[in-house]
Amino acid sequence: MKYIAYCRKSTDEKDKQVLSIDQQIAELKEFSLREHLEVIDFVTEARTAKIPGREQFEILLKRIEKGEAQGIVAWHPDRLARNSIDGGKVIYFIDTGKILDLKFPSFWFDSTPQGKFMLNIAFGQSKYYVDNLSENVKRGMRHKLRLGIWPLKAPLGYTNNRANKTIEVNPETSKIIKKAFQLFADGGKSFTEISLYLHKFGISKSDGKPLKVDQITKMLKDKFYIGILNYAGEYYQASHKLFI
Numbered sequence: 001m002k003y004i005a006y007c008r009k010s011t012d013e014k015d016k017q018v019l020s021i022d023q024q025i026a027e028l029k030e031f032s033l034r035e036h037l038e039v040i041d042f043v044t045e046a047r048t049a050k051i052p053g054r055e056q057f058e059i060l061l062k063r064i065e066k067g068e069a070q071g072i073v074a075w076h077p078d079r080l081a082r083n084s085i086d087g088g089k090v091i092y093f094i095d096t097g098k099i100l101d102l103k104f105p106s107f108w109f110d111s112t113p114q115g116k117f118m119l120n121i122a123f124g125q126s127k128y129y130v131d132n133l134s135e136n137v138k139r140g141m142r143h144k145l146r147l148g149i150w151p152l153k154a155p156l157g158y159t160n161n162r163a164n165k166t167i168e169v170n171p172e173t174s175k176i177i178k179k180a181f182q183l184f185a186d187g188g189k190s191f192t193e194i195s196l197y198l199h200k201f202g203i204s205k206s207d208g209k210p211l212k213v214d215q216i217t218k219m220l221k222d223k224f225y226i227g228i229l230n231y232a233g234e235y236y237q238a239s240h241k242l243f244i
Contacts, residue, residue: 148239
């Protein structure tokens, strides 16, 4: 029987990965040699599995469907899926005989009703971990908002203090942003003129070009500058220092 090895690392959990892709490859090579598995290829992917749509994973399943291999080797079932759709695809491929075997160094699997039941539980646990992590993040963000702290990237004129996780006034850019508000309110400058003014002082898009008109209008309408946080349609009283 031929196998394809699949190694995945999440891009949004860089500091929480048990094994990097290189480590997974090394472990799976040793495991395949020890278990006498014929691995014809190693497929790697740096994508989260909490949502469907991983390119290399889909290609892997298509190769299995074409008969290039009959089994998959991975470090753990959570490398294959952390969502119900991808997990369901793997189970369906087993049910229809397209996947004859799955091998994991850290998990037992056998293509029997009991084995598929345990695999379903493993996929369910992986999805539970993602759902629970997401809920914990949301709860933490709501708590920060109730304290008046903006939990996302600071708007222009402010900076994120990573040490104490607060928002602080940027002593340099805040003066430029304040002047931009004044130019609009008092001088009657257009959005384009304000964009060019900001660009003159180094406030621009990531590619170095002037900010777009919609970015300027969004900034001028942002209630953050008057101490009101708007998140998911709800408003919170901000605790950061104001310069407008």
